[in-house]
Amino acid sequence: MITLLKDLVRIKSDTIESANNALLFCESWLEERGIHTTVLQHEGKLMLVAEIGIGDECMIWNGHVDVVPGNPEQFEPFIEGDFLYGRGTADMKAGVASMMQAFYELSKESKSLTKKIQLHIVTDEETDGKTTKFLVDQGYTGDFVICGEPTHLQIGLQAKGIIQFDVILKGKPSHGSRPWEGKNAIEQAFLFDQQLRTLSFLTASNEFYDYPSLNLAKIQAGDRYNVVPDECIISYDLRFVPGQDMQSIISEIKKLAEKFPISEFKIQATAPAVTTEPINPFIERVAHVTSQFIGKPAVLFGQHGAADARFYAETGAGAIEFGPSGGDWHGEKEYVSISSMETYKNILVSLFKK
Numbered sequence: 401m402i403t404l405l406k407d408l409v410r411i412k413s414d415t416i417e418s419a420n421n422a423l424l425f426c427e428s429w430l431e432e433r434g435i436h437t438t439v440l441q442h443e444g445k446l447m448l449v450a451e452i453g454i455g456d457e458c459m460i461w462n463g464h465v466d467v468v469p470g471n472p473e474q475f476e477p478f479i480e481g482d483f484l485y486g487r488g489t490a491d492m493k494a495g496v497a498s499m500m501q502a503f504y505e506l507s508k509e510s511k512s513l514t515k516k517i518q519l520h521i522v523t524d525e526e527t528d529g530k531t532t533k534f535l536v537d538q539g540y541t542g543d544f545v546i547c548g549e550p551t552h553l554q555i556g557l558q559a560k561g562i563i564q565f566d567v568i569l570k571g572k573p574s575h576g577s578r579p580w581e582g583k584n585a586i587e588q589a590f591l592f593d594q595q596l597r598t599l600s601f602l603t604a605s606n607e608f609y610d611y612p613s614l615n616l617a618k619i620q621a622g623d624r625y626n627v628v629p630d631e632c633i634i635s636y637d638l639r640f641v642p643g644q645d646m647q648s649i650i651s652e653i654k655k656l657a658e659k660f661p662i663s664e665f666k667i668q669a670t671a672p673a674v675t676t677e678p679i680n681p682f683i684e685r686v687a688h689v690t691s692q693f694i695g696k697p698a699v700l701f702g703q704h705g706a707a708d709a710r711f712y713a714e715t716g717a718g719a720i721e722f723g724p725s726g727g728d729w730h731g732e733k734e735y736v737s738i739s740s741m742e743t744y745k746n747i748l749v750s751l752f753k754k
């Protein structure tokens with residue numbers, strides 16, 4: 401399994417084409433071990449699906465083989481103690497390699513499995529997640545989904561929802577030496593920002609999150625000293641708490657925007673929250689098996705960012721992020737703990753043992 405991970409890290413999969421190559425490598429690895437795979441294509445990007453087991457229930461394991469760009473030396477993996485370093489080790493080729501190994505081990509006793517397991521390997525989680533979305537749209541869904549992102553063997557069962565929006569505030573231009581004759585759009589934006597931060601939806605919380613988050617991501621306005629700016633565009637990334645109603649948040653913001661004359665409010669992108677509840681037989685099973693391996697109760701937590709789990713969650717399936725321990729993903733010293741990867745693989749196999 402470690403050799404498999406090292407081989408995967410060596411495939412520099414930071415573009416569509418190279419991520420496809422990594423996926424085809426996974427295909428050959430599985431086929432060589434007698435596992436039938438289906439490779440699908442959408443907008444030039446590949447996805448792999450394989451299925452073993454029988455029964456009405458289906459658990460999905462999802463992993464991505466694309467990585468964010470790294471230094472050339474990061475694509476030459478090396479081991480120091482328990483850590484294997486390299487781009488994409490933690491995020492998330494260790495998860496993929498563990499899932500492939502566990503899938504292979506279970507495939508040898510496929511007939512005795514009373515549930516189906518579907519392995520989904522995708523190639524664009526780091527960019528837009530269209531390949532996972534495509535699989536879900538094609539009907540590749542199940543009752544429960546594990547995305548193997550690095551979570552230190554903790555169970556990430558919720559993720560915040562997303563609203564990305566722009567507000568275009570208008571002012572009135574005038575000469576910079578006579579600002580009282582105009583209306584400064586940047587100052588309007590400051591005012592809007594202050595009032596936005598007092599709105600009630602920003603105080604929401606649940607058992608996993610203390611509050612939503614709001615990032616003022618971009619400001620575009622003004623181009624010379626001697627002119628009072630007449631337009632200011634401010635762009636926000638809002639992450640709301642699972643359980644909050646997206647539409648009522650949007651109408652609260654809209655109402656505020658309407659107080660600023662001739663301002664415009666534009667939604668650029670949204671994603672619903674992942675609201676998997678802890679009371680779920682699959683989660684109880686994952687938590688139980690995990691606690692047996694780690695010798696203490698499994699930790700449930702809420703993720704701040706949203707990964708591919710959200711596409712499955714939209715179908716009503718329970719979806720969690722659950723993977724090995726690692727660190728510095730997207731950084732220069734990305735690594736994964738080899739022992740946690742072994743434990744992770746054993747947990748995946750044990751989920752299907754009586």
Ligand SMILES: [Zn+2]
Binds near residue numbers: 491525707
């Ligand atoms: Zn990832």
